[in-house]
Amino acid sequence: MGKFGLAETHLTCGDCPIRHRAVCARCETEELAALEETKYYRDYEPGQTIVWGGDEMDFVASVVSGVATLSHTMEDGRRQMVGLLLPSDFLGRPGRRLAPYDVTAVSKLTLCCFRRAPFEDLLLSTPAINRRLLEMTLDELDAAREWMLILGRKTAREKIASLIAIVGRRDAALHMMRADGQVVFDLPLTREAMADYLGLTLETVSRQISALKREGVIRIEGNRHVTVPDFPRLMEETGDDTDGGLLS
């Protein structure tokens, strides 16, 4: 794949890496064909803004690969991340033209896009898409509510532990954990982005990560590469019920 990424290739839905988890997951072959017709790919570079809050957005999309964020910015510059979009997540809201948040690529990112109007027609005529989108939205709402607990009631240390656990758990589900029970993965976010996620300053994020490292709860190589030698130990630091464990 060249420097322009997927936008240059023509991936068919059958070969799509997010085929079974995205908004199209429940589609039959003929429904898929209708999507196939209108879809197109777009690539973004790390740091690139996809839309500014308040701007018009003429498409909706699925994240094929990479990571994007949704964030609110107040007039005086305070920023709060309100969504983290990973592969298979859906971007945009049917029936709304104006984006309510800034959407930013935090890594190389590929979107599978649909122009708004055709997608809204499909949504009306294809219950499979409607149902899947409802399911995904309910999942997002659950995640947002979990996040609200983190923002409103957890200490800085618990916030950091929670974020690392969330990212680590997701990665463990995909890449399989190592035989010795360690969980190893890369943080997709800078310290500043983590601060925006958790409602902290980047200095506090840095201090808490250092503390967890000092106490052996995590190990870090470079700035992003994390090893969790004992996941249940990390879970204790999140303040959550300890039960669920790695695969809850």
Next chain:
Amino acid sequence: MGKFGLAETHLTCGDCPIRHRAVCARCETEELAALEETKYYRDYEPGQTIVWGGDEMDFVASVVSGVATLSHTMEDGRRQMVGLLLPSDFLGRPGRRLAPYDVTAVSKLTLCCFRRAPFEDLLLSTPAINRRLLEMTLDELDAAREWMLILGRKTAREKIASLIAIVGRRDAALHMMRADGQVVFDLPLTREAMADYLGLTLETVSRQISALKREGVIRIEGNRHVTVPDFPRLMEETGDDTDGGLLS
């Protein structure tokens, strides 16, 4: 209506006060008839718990009247409200048996309930319900994200101002504001519930309300009855963009 409220009466969907805004809003007469058959009413007293987080919940429901809250409780007692259910809001998630949060009535409350299984069948066979539920869930997600900004980045004073503005705006839309431009309404929550909503302690809530009162931003009679003499002034205190104003 006697001491037992609506559960004692038999309201037909045609007369229902939330007919045009609840999950059933888009239903045609024959679809409504199917709902009518399975629905039943339940009443709760202020302070009563409807379900505990983790418990089985064998029904879903619409709020007909009154106010309920969803809240997370941590092992050590810290609590964060993650949802505020007002008339026409939907309670429960199709496809999930276990309630993820505590659901509590904060006023006299009447629910229009459906047993889980029949409702899930209806959801599959009735696109109108599916579409309406998607729309409502997307609205809730928007509200949750607004709330995340409040929790993560606003000061105690801005949090209080935001909460009063949210409640006041909703009430103004219903009961019509007074001719002189004042907005008058009752807070549906105790100081403690406001604290749980905003991620504060009840003492801080009380202090900030006192400060806004002292400075003439709001007036209060009794503990609940609020008058906002100058709504734009209140909006300034929320930290949000001032534009939207009362009817944004």
Next chain:
DNA sequence: CGCAGAATTGATACATCTCAAGCTGGGTGG
């Protein structure tokens, strides 16, 4: 009237923010 829950107010402690100074690693140009 009197009581219990709800709210206010005060004094102090502490977690996190703010401001400021250095560090580190990867990339670039001389």
Next chain:
DNA sequence: CCACCCAGCTTGAGATGTATCAATTCTGCG
């Protein structure tokens, strides 16, 4: 090939907003 540079990160010291602990004082209601 090395010196420099810069974004991202770490660490420190002090300021500050909110929590905590502890009395009172209201308010609604039986």
